[in-house]
Amino acid sequence: MSSTPDRPLLAVLRGERRDPPPVWLMRQAGRYLPEYRALRAEKGGFLELVYDSDAAAEITLQPIRRFGFDAAILFSDILIIPHGMGQGLTFGPGEGPRLTPPLDDGDWRRLTPTVDRFAPIYETVRKVAAALPPSTTLIGFAGAPWTVATYMVAGQGSKDQAETRRLAYRDPAAFGALIDRLCEVTIDYLSGQIDAGAMAVQLFDSWAGTLSPDQFDQWVIAPTKRIAAALMARHPGVPIIGFPKGAGAKLAAYAAETGVDAVGLDETVDPAWADAVLPKGMPVQGNLDPLALIAGGDALRAAVARIRAALDTRPHVFNLGHGILPDAPIAHVEQLLAMLREGSR
Amino acid sequence: MSSTPDRPLLAVLRGERRDPPPVWLMRQAGRYLPEYRALRAEKGGFLELVYDSDAAAEITLQPIRRFGFDAAILFSDILIIPHGMGQGLTFGPGEGPRLTPPLDDGDWRRLTPTVDRFAPIYETVRKVAAALPPSTTLIGFAGAPWTVATYMVAGQGSKDQAETRRLAYRDPAAFGALIDRLCEVTIDYLSGQIDAGAMAVQLFDSWAGTLSPDQFDQWVIAPTKRIAAALMARHPGVPIIGFPKGAGAKLAAYAAETGVDAVGLDETVDPAWADAVLPKGMPVQGNLDPLALIAGGDALRAAVARIRAALDTRPHVFNLGHGILPDAPIAHVEQLLAMLREGSR
Numbered sequence: 001m002s003s004t005p006d007r008p009l010l011a012v013l014r015g016e017r018r019d020p021p022p023v024w025l026m027r028q029a030g031r032y033l034p035e036y037r038a039l040r041a042e043k044g045g046f047l048e049l050v051y052d053s054d055a056a057a058e059i060t061l062q063p064i065r066r067f068g069f070d071a072a073i074l075f076s077d078i079l080i081i082p083h084g085m086g087q088g089l090t091f092g093p094g095e096g097p098r099l100t101p102p103l104d105d106g107d108w109r110r111l112t113p114t115v116d117r118f119a120p121i122y123e124t125v126r127k128v129a130a131a132l133p134p135s136t137t138l139i140g141f142a143g144a145p146w147t148v149a150t151y152m153v154a155g156q157g158s159k160d161q162a163e164t165r166r167l168a169y170r171d172p173a174a175f176g177a178l179i180d181r182l183c184e185v186t187i188d189y190l191s192g193q194i195d196a197g198a199m200a201v202q203l204f205d206s207w208a209g210t211l212s213p214d215q216f217d218q219w220v221i222a223p224t225k226r227i228a229a230a231l232m233a234r235h236p237g238v239p240i241i242g243f244p245k246g247a248g249a250k251l252a253a254y255a256a257e258t259g260v261d262a263v264g265l266d267e268t269v270d271p272a273w274a275d276a277v278l279p280k281g282m283p284v285q286g287n288l289d290p291l292a293l294i295a296g297g298d299a300l301r302a303a304v305a306r307i308r309a310a311l312d313t314r315p316h317v318f319n320l321g322h323g324i325l326p327d328a329p330i331a332h333v334e335q336l337l338a339m340l341r342e343g344s345r
Numbered sequence: 346m347s348s349t350p351d352r353p354l355l356a357v358l359r360g361e362r363r364d365p366p367p368v369w370l371m372r373q374a375g376r377y378l379p380e381y382r383a384l385r386a387e388k389g390g391f392l393e394l395v396y397d398s399d400a401a402a403e404i405t406l407q408p409i410r411r412f413g414f415d416a417a418i419l420f421s422d423i424l425i426i427p428h429g430m431g432q433g434l435t436f437g438p439g440e441g442p443r444l445t446p447p448l449d450d451g452d453w454r455r456l457t458p459t460v461d462r463f464a465p466i467y468e469t470v471r472k473v474a475a476a477l478p479p480s481t482t483l484i485g486f487a488g489a490p491w492t493v494a495t496y497m498v499a500g501q502g503s504k505d506q507a508e509t510r511r512l513a514y515r516d517p518a519a520f521g522a523l524i525d526r527l528c529e530v531t532i533d534y535l536s537g538q539i540d541a542g543a544m545a546v547q548l549f550d551s552w553a554g555t556l557s558p559d560q561f562d563q564w565v566i567a568p569t570k571r572i573a574a575a576l577m578a579r580h581p582g583v584p585i586i587g588f589p590k591g592a593g594a595k596l597a598a599y600a601a602e603t604g605v606d607a608v609g610l611d612e613t614v615d616p617a618w619a620d621a622v623l624p625k626g627m628p629v630q631g632n633l634d635p636l637a638l639i640a641g642g643d644a645l646r647a648a649v650a651r652i653r654a655a656l657d658t659r660p661h662v663f664n665l666g667h668g669i670l671p672d673a674p675i676a677h678v679e680q681l682l683a684m685l686r687e688g689s690r
Binding site: 162165166169170209210211212213214215216246247248249250251252253267268269270271273277289291292294295299302303306321 | 507510514515517554557558559560561591592593594595596597598613614615616618622634636637639640644647648651666
């Protein structure tokens with residue numbers, strides 16, 4: 001008997017194949033779950049829940065109890081980093097996040113941090129780690145510097161991230177200083193999550209898809225490489241999943257050059273292409289279309305089969321290519337899990 | 346002396362290399378030009394200008410007179426097809442297009458065409474063809490079926506084209522019938538433009554980027570293949586440029602399988618990757634980031650150099666990767682043209 005419990009998902013991130021593939025779903029702790037909506041109705045706003053470590057731990061565990069996913073992902077938000085750096089953060093009802101003041105010049109030194117925003121997040125990680133089933137992997141996360149910067153500069157979500165791309169062309173030195181600072185904070189923040197019990201971490205580069213190849217090299221690949229190197233030095237053996245959503249064909253360079261241990265595929269990626277071009281043996285995560293999950297039935301079955309067949313010889317963590325949508329039927333999540341398990345060979 | 350005038354852009358689309366590369370810019374007839382804004386202020390709404398063949402021909406010719414681009418692209422809109430099919434179309438001031446009724450069930454038979462919307466477009470093509478300098482190529486265009494369908498189904502532009510992707514999963518038969526009908530109309534419409542004098546045509550699949558690989562095969566590759574085959578049979582020797590914006594790595598399959606003569610690269614594509622994976626000798630068009638054009642100076646120079654170096658051995662039409670933005674400085678367009686011409690080897 002091994003003294004460490006078997007965690008299939010962690011094993012896959014370290015390069016083993018497992019059949020059936022371990023599975024979790026991005027945004028699995030969220031609005032499609034009635035138990036989440038009930039707790040949200042009782043406790044109030046999204047950000048209040050994130051900073052309430054009892055509530056956040058409970059929400060993180062809800063989908064594990066219901067579905068037995070192979071990973072729990074910390075219930076939190078990619079904008080905790082700018083909030084921790086001193087930018088104001090609100091989520092108005094029915095609208096996206098607002099960050100104040102917008103850093104339209106990229107100068108993060110204008111911000112004054114007043115509250116330790118990371119301590120309650122680490123506390124949530126500790127509580128989840130203590131409560132998880134022994135076969136479940138706990139994944140911590142952060143937004144990647146480029147993606148976080150797009151919100152900090154525009155003060156909100158933005159179409160095509162145009163303000164931030166313009167700033168990066170107009171004043172690469174100022175923008176580069178912001179990215180450098182975000183690298184430092186991200187390294188410390190993910191390191192803190194790992195110290196608190198996270199067994200793997202994911203870097204969400206949700207807005208990597210609008211960058212030209214030059215800007216992608218500078219603002220996605222280089223910062224990710226720096227973060228991966230620092231985390232690997234501080235925490236050897238803790239896998240890093242990089243998820244540059246929308247990277248298209250540039251995913252191959254990202255996988256080869258950044259030093260991340262595994263890559264996430266968004267739903268637009270042909271998994272057969274990914275298998276052909278990614279480094280041999282590199283674990284991949286993904287990439288069911290969230291809308292195929294909503295469709296269910298034959299459309300779901302066909303999409304799952306295509307992904308499994310393409311990634312048959314590679315370490316594979318099954319996931320969506322994007323967060324689960326609030327109107328995803330619980331019954332379809334159950335169908336998906338049954339398909340994965342019945343489909344094992 | 347040849348009896349046909351030399352049109353460098355048409356020659357490149359037929360597989361010749363030219364140095365410097367011929368150049369045009371998507372949306373080159375538009376709001377960044379003071380002469381366009383003046384005519385617009387005098388004549389009124391966008392759609393009125395499109396259907397006024399004197400005005401539309403004049404607008405098409407404005408950037409040719411000012412910059413001597415190698416191609417004129419018809420001043421029109423991708424939504425002329427649904428308008429012609431009987432859907433109501435308006436462009437409110439400061440907002441995007443509205444189509445009524447939205448075809449939320451995909452059933453185009455609900456529409457009743459009452460006006461021949463294509464005749465004035467063909468008239469514009471005839472007027473431009475008669476007035477163009479002999480070395481300038483006249484490009485006609487249409488929106489590709491998938492992209493046009495996203496507007497028809499949602500009744501407007503839509504985030505991630507989610508309504509239409511949902512319909513396509515939920516009722517592939519109904520949605521497939523709409524795509525089939527759009528193929529037929531598009532073939533006739535482009536054929537009419539060619540009969541009127543268009544020397545090449547471009548299919549804009551502006552929203553190809555959000556589709557899963559299965560849906561991309563069904564709704565982008567298959568319809569494009571059908572349109573390309575029909576046009577090639579009716580109009581041999583008239584090149585077709587396919588532009589599946591955001592296709593990422595799936596551009597390789599698009600180029601290999603659809604039968605288009607040339608492909609457009611959006612600004613997120615690494616041109617060196619495209620050169621490595623696209624069929625040998627296939628002409629490519631693109632792919633300067635419109636924001637690099639706005640930046641001007643060194644950022645513009647570096648971006649142009651990267652593109653030219655990557656596509657040095659392939660037939661290449663220089664263009665943006667996306668439409669020119671309304672705040673693009675005229676002086677930067679002049680810089681770009683000077684760079685291309687001084688950079689010739």
